[in-house]
Amino acid sequence: MSDLQEKFKKIIDDLDKNIENKKDLEYIKTQVYNISILFMDELDKIAELNMDKMNRLIVKHKELNTRMQQMESTIKQIEDDIYLNDDEDIGFEVICPYCNTEFEVDMNDEIKSEIKCPECNNVIELDWNQDDEGCSGHCCECDGCEDSSEEDEDM
Secondary structure (H helix, E strand, O other), rough: OOOHHHHHHHHHHHHHHHHHOHHHHHHHHHHHHHHHHHHHHHHHHHHHHHHHHHHHHHHHHHHHHHHHHHHHHHHHHHHHHHHOOOOOEEEEEEEEOOOOOOOOOOOOOOOOOOOEEOOOOOOOEEOOOOOOOOOOOOOOOOOOOHHHHHHHHHH
């Protein structure tokens, strides 16, 4: 028997011992039972409300987990697009100026200054503009290098 039931039984036994009028005793017992039922009903309602809240929280938690996984997946895709992995090949396409063959060149470990065309076997010199400072005249931000316009005026 639970502690609550034992205490309830003890109260009823105490009433039986201390009230001599049977009619009054029955009335008091009935009222005590009614009060206990009211309390139990209220406790059941509170438990049901709490269970409903818990169920809503569980559903919300699942939704948030799903959204979090989608966000993590999106962030992972963005990271994969932005950052190179160590095992990823870095390559670019080259068009041979001699035979117009288009081919891809892998640049993993070092920057190459020249490559060989796989079609015509001519050596193609690559200019990375590492020594040049300023505009090359081919950027999208201007129509040419300011230095070149000054040279045109001098001529």
